[in-house]
Amino acid sequence: MSTTPVTPPPIRTSARSGLRDSVLGTRNLMTVAALGVVGSLLVVPLTYVSAIVAVSPRGVLVMCALMGAWMVPFLLPGVIVNKPGVFVVAGLVMGVVSAFLTPQGPAAIVSNLLGSVLVGAPIAVLLYRHWTWWAYLLSGAVFGGVNAMLYSTGFRVALTTQETVLGAIASVLSCWVAVGVCLLLRRALERTGLAVSR
Numbered sequence: 001m002s003t004t005p006v007t008p009p010p011i012r013t014s015a016r017s018g019l020r021d022s023v024l025g026t027r028n029l030m031t032v033a034a035l036g037v038v039g040s041l042l043v044v045p046l047t048y049v050s051a052i053v054a055v056s057p058r059g060v061l062v063m064c065a066l067m068g069a070w071m072v073p074f075l076l077p078g079v080i081v082n083k084p085g086v087f088v089v090a091g092l093v094m095g096v097v098s099a100f101l102t103p104q105g106p107a108a109i110v111s112n113l114l115g116s117v118l119v120g121a122p123i124a125v126l127l128y129r130h131w132t133w134w135a136y137l138l139s140g141a142v143f144g145g146v147n148a149m150l151y152s153t154g155f156r157v158a159l160t161t162q163e164t165v166l167g168a169i170a171s172v173l174s175c176w177v178a179v180g181v182c183l184l185l186r187r188a189l190e191r192t193g194l195a196v197s198r
Contacts, residue, residue: 023083032077032086036093039073040101043094043112046070047102054155057163064148064167068178071143074119075136079182080189082131084124091116118143133183140175147171 023032046069053059077090095112102108122138123131148171152159159167 023081023085023089028081028083028086029089032081032089033093035077035080036073036090037097039076039090040094040097042069042073043098044101047098047104047108050155051103054151054157057152057157057159060151060155060157060159061163061167061170063151064144064171065174067144067147067171068140068174068176068181070115070147071119071140071175071178072181074115074143075139075178076182076185078120078123078131079136079186082128084128087116087120087123088113115143115147118146133179136179136182137176140179141172144168144171144173144175 023029046066049066050063054063073094074087074091078086091112091114092109094116095109098104098108098112099106104111119139119142122142123135126135145168148168149164151157151167152164
C-alpha cells in the first residue's frame with residue numbers, strides 16, 4: 001500500500017504584508033505620525049519666534065544658534081523609526097499641522113517637507129544603511145548649514161560675511177547638540193521598553 005505525500009495547504013498572506021517592514025506599516029506609520037504631531041509643538045512656536053526675532057542681524061544669529069530646536073522634530077522620527085521615507089512622512093505631518101496653525105498656510109507644508117529632506121538627505125545618500133550618530137551629524141551639518149544660509153535671504157536681513165560664517169557655525173553646532181538630544185531620547189525610550197524600529 002503506497003502513500004502519497006500530503007501537500008500542506010498554501011499559507012495565505014495579505015497583499016499588504018510587505019508594508020509591515022516599511023514606514024507605511026501600521027505600527028511605524030502611527031509612531032511617525034505621532035512624532036510628527038508632537039514635533040509640531042516645537043515647529044509652530046518656533047515659526048512665530050522666528051518672525052519676531054529674525055528682524056536684525058543679531059536676531060538672525062540668535063535664530064541660527066537655536067537651529068537645533070528646529071532640527072529635533074525633523075530628526076527624532078528617523079532616530080526612532082529607521083525606515084526609508086520616515087523623514088518625509090514626519091515632515092508632511094508637521095507641515096499639515098503648521099498649515100492650520102501658522103500664518104504661512106499651505107506654504108508651511110512645503111517648508112516642512114524641505115526641512116525633512118535636508119535632514120534625510122545624508123541618510124538617503126548613504127542608501128539608508130547607516131542610522132548612526134555620525135550619519136546624524138552629517139544631517140545636522142546639512143540642515144544647519146543650508147538653513148543658516150537661507151535665514152538672511154528668507155527674512156531679508158543683510159549680513160556681513162563674518163556674520164554669515166558665524167551664523168553657519170552656530171547653526172551647525174546647535175544641530176549637533178540636537179543630535180545628542182535625539183540620541184538621549186532614543187536611549188530613554190529603549191529603557192522604558194519601547195523598541196526602536198530598524
